[in-house]
Amino acid sequence: MNTMTLWHITGWEFAALAFAALLVGFSKTAVSGANTVSLAIFAAVLPARASTGVLLPILIVGDVLAVLTYRRHAHWPTLWRLFPAVAAGVVVGTVFLMWANDGMVRTSIGAILLLMAGVTVWRRRTAEADEEPDSVATRSGRVKARSYGVLGGFTTMVANAGGPVMSMYLLSAGFRKLGFLGTSAFFFLIVNVSKVPFSVGLGLIDGRSLFLDAALAVFVVPGALFGRWAVNRINQRLFEQLVIAATVVGGLQLLLR
Numbered sequence: 123m124n125t126m127t128l129w130h131i132t133g134w135e136f137a138a139l140a141f142a143a144l145l146v147g148f149s150k151t152a153v154s155g156a157n158t159v160s161l162a163i164f165a166a167v168l169p170a171r172a173s174t175g176v177l178l179p180i181l182i183v184g185d186v187l188a189v190l191t192y193r194r195h196a197h198w199p200t201l202w203r204l205f206p207a208v209a210a211g212v213v214v215g216t217v218f219l220m221w222a223n224d225g226m227v228r229t230s231i232g233a234i235l236l237l238m239a240g241v242t243v244w245r246r247r248t249a250e251a252d253e254e255p256d257s258v259a260t261r262s263g264r265v266k267a268r269s270y271g272v273l274g275g276f277t278t279m280v281a282n283a284g285g286p287v288m289s290m291y292l293l294s295a296g297f298r299k300l301g302f303l304g305t306s307a308f309f310f311l312i313v314n315v316s317k318v319p320f321s322v323g324l325g326l327i328d329g330r331s332l333f334l335d336a337a338l339a340v341f342v343v344p345g346a347l348f349g350r351w352a353v354n355r356i357n358q359r360l361f362e363q364l365v366i367a368a369t370v371v372g373g374l375q376l377l378l379r
Contacts, residue, residue, distance in 0.1 A: 135167045136337075143180050143338040147345025150184035151191055152353045154289045154306050157181070158238055161231065161283055162372020170228030171219075175326025177282050179335040180342060182314050187346040188307035195304025200267075200295065201312075204288075207268040208313055211275020216320045218280055231281040235373030238277070238286035239366050266291065279317060284310070299353070 131139075142160035149156035160180075164173040222230065270291040278284030288309060292302050321327045 131167060138163050138167055139334075139338055140341045143341040144345035146177075146180050146184045147187060147342035147347075148349040148352075149285070149345075150181075150188040150307065150310075150349065151303070151346045152349030152356060154285055154303070157184075157285060158235055158283060158369045159372060161281060162235060162369065165228060165231050165281075166372070169224055170231055171222075171224045172326065172331065174227070174231075174280070174282055175321050175324075175328075176331045176334055178314060178317060178321055178327065179332065180338055181282060182311065182318075183339045183342045184346060185307060185311035185314055187342065188303065189311050191346070191350055192300060192304035192307050195300040196308045197297070197301055197305045198308075200292075200305055201309055203264065203267045204271045204274075204291075204309065205312070207271025208275035208278075209316075211272040211277075212279045212313070212317060212320065213275075214272070215276040215279025216324070218276075219324050219326075227280070229377060231283070232373045232377035234277055234281045234283045235369050236377075238283055239369040239373065241286050241290055243366060244290075275313070278310075278313060279320065282314075284313070303353075 142163035145160045146157045149160070161173075161177065164177045167173075168176060218230075219227070270287055274284040274287040274291070277287055285306075288306055289302075292305060297305060318327065
């Protein structure tokens with residue numbers, strides 16, 4: 123029995139999932155947050171609840187590739203300040219998934235996607251205006267870190283959609299491109315690996331989901347390699363506009379489905 127028969131998906135649907143996996147690799151090494159499009163594709167092709175479990179190992183593969191690429195540029199003091207709040211958010215997200223049915227998860231993912239699109243637009247408008255962003259060492263900086271950490275933990279547990287939240291936080295904290303990519307690479311590798319036991323306990327990751335992951339993981343690699351090549355060449359403003367548009371369409375599709 124092959125992967126498509128096991129999941130009752132068509133060739134076109136598998137191609138869409140493969141493209142989403144490739145986009146995960148690209149987002150991890152080039153434009154963080156672009157994998158919200160992947161989230162929308164996975165949730166559209168697969169049952170919304172199950173899609174979060176299938177996507178998580180794909181994200182981890184991308185995280186490993188990102189860490190190998192940008193491991194020298196991580197800022198660990200920022201990571202240590204974020205992790206406690208993120209852990210709290212992951213626990214809240216796990217509790218939500220324990221009682222939420224597939225329809226509620228799909229609606230939540232759609233709403234989160236639209237929220238993240240709005241967050242990204244706001245981030246792009248304020249990032250240039252903030253000449254002196256709050257340091258994580260100040261009181262306001264610590265409050266900001268905790269707020270973003272809890273929201274990031276919840277959104278990444280429920281919908282694997284913590285990318286835009288953390289992207290906005292890291293940019294507002296004044297990170298340059300390489301520091302941004304290195305810090306976010308380690309952040310999401312650690313957070314996503316920590317989510318695996320929760321996802322297994324909730325039945326979101328099992329033999330069937332891992333079988334599909336094995337077929338899709340190979341597509342993450344070329345996406346990551348292309349992202350590494352493109353990171354210094356891509357017109358990021360235009361690409362973010364396309365990502366925002368695709369995210370809005372994906373969110374509306376899930377809400378109206």
